[in-house]
Amino acid sequence: MADRAAGILLHPTSLPGRFGIGDIGPMAERFLDWLQSAGQSVWQVLPLGPTGHGSSPYGALSSFAGNPLLISPEKLVEELDRLVRLPGLSNIWIPPIRNRIDMLATGIKSPLGIKVAGNDLAGIERTAGEVERVVKGVPGVSSVLAERVRGGRYIEVKIDRAAAARYGLSISEVQSVVSAAITQLIVAMFATSVYPTIGASGGVFGLLLAYGMYFPNNRIMLLIPPIPLPARVFVVLYAVLELFLGVTGSQEGVAHFAHLGGMIGGYALLRFWRTGFGRSSR
Helix, strand or coil: CCCCCCEEECCHHHCCCCCCCCCECHHHHHHHHHHHHCCCCEEECCCCCCECHHHCHHHECCCCCCCHHHECHHHHHHHHHHHCCCCCCCCCCCCHHHHHHHHHHHCCCCCCCCCCCCCCHHHHHHHHHHHHHHHHCCCCCCCCCCCCCCCCCCCCCCCCHHHHHHCCCCHHHHHHHHHHHHHHHHHHHCCCCCCCCCCCHHHHHHHHHHHHHHCCCCEECCCCCCCCEEHHHHHHHHHHHHHHHHHHCCHHHHHHHHHHHHHHHHHHHHHHHHHCCCCCCC
């Protein structure tokens, strides 16, 4: 005769939880530990499928799918923290609207901020990391972020204005070439071969876009075909042509993306000079 066993009938949504209903997360694990300590060996969980009309577990929409409401937000955040790692950045998992409200109310992107001061950047970052690890273990805390003061990976381009002037180059020309070079290198990363050479044609395309922005109605005509077009139309058509040749062409067509990068760099620089990217001028 089989041994008799005792257990409990309880749907996971009946467990206490921070998000309105119970889920298959830390609270379920604690409940299992409690069952084991109480000498129970059976937990009948009832159907776990996605509920249909009336939110009844017996009216599941599928016999094979699980109910997404049973996914534990805590476990989800842990998995995202493990998989999503960007150099120089830290993850923060707060609903966007709440994040914005906290920022407006407190001046920081959270309802609580801890300031670490000192004269050693390495020590500040080490202490902030320790505070982050400790606060993560506080009950009720959903997300903790320690701002990193070091370790960001940036490219800072400092233009020697005097040297550029000796060669008759403007800042926009140099900036367009740099933007074209960065774009070309990024595209080359995804190609099967690496192209170590960087041309200056991106600067020419940056000047072309600048001309189209400052003189949009002036006529431009190529030798072939000899069709005069307004500068703004000419620039847009040429950008579309470069994009088409870059996407559909051979691997050697990576230069087309450099031309587009030069145009993007020229556009960004002109926007900055004109408007300061949204900053009001007096």
